[in-house]
Amino acid sequence: MLHRIKYAIVRRPGPDFAQGLTTFEGASPDFSLALRQHDAYCDALRHCGVEVEVLDALDGFPDAPFVEDTAIVLREAAILCRPGALSRQGEVDSVREALAPHKKVVSIEAPGCVDGGDILRWHDHFFIGLSLRTNPEGARQLSNFLERYGYTSSTVEVGDILHLKTGITGVGTHLLASPAFSKHDAFQSLPLLEVPNSEAYAANSIRLNDHLITPAGFPQTRKLLELLGCPIVEVPMSEFEKMDGGLTCCSLLF
Ligand code: CIR
Numbered sequence: 495m496l497h498r499i500k501y502a503i504v505r506r507p508g509p510d511f512a513q514g515l516t517t518f519e520g521a522s523p524d525f526s527l528a529l530r531q532h533d534a535y536c537d538a539l540r541h542c543g544v545e546v547e548v549l550d551a552l553d554g555f556p557d558a559p560f561v562e563d564t565a566i567v568l569r570e571a572a573i574l575c576r577p578g579a580l581s582r583q584g585e586v587d588s589v590r591e592a593l594a595p596h597k598k599v600v601s602i603e604a605p606g607c608v609d610g611g612d613i614l615r616w617h618d619h620f621f622i623g624l625s626l627r628t629n630p631e632g633a634r635q636l637s638n639f640l641e642r643y644g645y646t647s648s649t650v651e652v653g654d655i656l657h658l659k660t661g662i663t664g665v666g667t668h669l670l671a672s673p674a675f676s677k678h679d680a681f682q683s684l685p686l687l688e689v690p691n692s693e694a695y696a697a698n699s700i701r702l703n704d705h706l707i708t709p710a711g712f713p714q715t716r717k718l719l720e721l722l723g724c725p726i727v728e729v730p731m732s733e734f735e736k737m738d739g740g741l742t743c744c745s746l747l748f
Contacts, residue, residue: 497569499703501547502539503592503746507532507559508551511737515557515579517656518736528733532559535744538727542702544747549592555585559734560743563609563627563657564589566620566636567748570643572597573636578607578627589746596748600639606632611657611743616664620647621680623658650680659742661694665701666722670715672697689715695731698740700747707741 507529512522536546552558557579564586566573572593574586586601593599602608612623613636620640622633630649637647652658655674662671662681669686671678672694676686689697689712696712699719706719710728719726731741 499542499544499747501596501748502536502544503547503549503561503589504532504536504539504744505549505559505561506551508553508556510554510556511559511733513556514737515581516737518738520736523733523736531730531733532744535729535731535741538707538729539702539745539747541727542705542707544702547592549588552585552588555582557582557737558585558588560611560737560739561585561589561746562659562743563611565593565746566608566610566613567593567597567746568640568643568645569748570598571639572599572748573639574599574601575608575610576602576604576606576632577609578625578629578632579609593746602632602635605629606635608632608636609657610746611659612652614650614658614662614664616669616684618645620645621658622647622649623652624649625652625655625657627657628652648680650678656738657743659698660738660740661697663698663700663742665699665706665719666724668722670697670699670718687718687721689718695735695740698742700741702747709735709741 609627612628614621662675676688696715699708709731
C-alpha cells in the first residue's frame, strides 16, 4: 500500500532563475515560460489530490525552486539537508520555516552534506546516493536518523550524474531507471522499467497517489508507464531541464 500524499511544498522560480547551477550547454531558460511550466506543475500536483503550498521566490538563491534538495520528509519528522553546493546552503532556513508547522525537524550537520535529490525511497528502505553533492558523512548522519525512525538504508555510488534520482525514481510497483542505473547492482533484485538513453531525463517521474506524473515529450517512457495502469499526467519541464532539474526536484511531498 502506498502512503497517501496530502501536501506539497514548492517554490516559485525568481527572475534570477537562469543564474543557478547547471551543466546544460544550450540556451538559458526563458523565465516567463519557466513560470508557466511551474504553474502547470502545481496544477498537476493538485490534480493528484495534493494541497500545494507555493513559497515565494528566494532572493539570491536561483536554485531554490529545486526544494527537493533541502529536506527529506518522513511521516515521523523532516530531515533538513545540508546541500553539497555552497551556493545552495542558504536555502535551508526558509524551508525549515515552511516545514516546522507540519513536522518535527532535525538537521544534517557539517561536515555532512546531503542533497535530497540523492535520496530514493523504496517502501521502508532508502537508497542514499553518494555524489558530488552527498558525502559519506552526510550519508552516515542520514542513515542514523532513518534508523531512529524505523527505516533501513544503503549507499549507492552515483558517478558523474548530478543526483541519484536524476536517473532512477520509484513509480509505485516498479523503479523507473535510465540505462546508467538500471544495471546497477543495488537495484538488480527489484522490479524495474528501463527508459531508453534518448529519454533518460524522463527516468525522473513521480508516482503521486493514484497517478503518475512524467515530463512531456518522452513517448517511449509514457508507453512504459502505461503498463502500470495508472492515469498519467504530463508536465512540460524544458526550462527546468535546462537548469538540471527534473520533476521530483521541484517539490517536497508528504
Ligand atoms: C543544482 O544544480 O543544484 C540545480 N540547478 C538543479 C538541482 C536539481 N535537483 C535535483 O535533481 N534534485
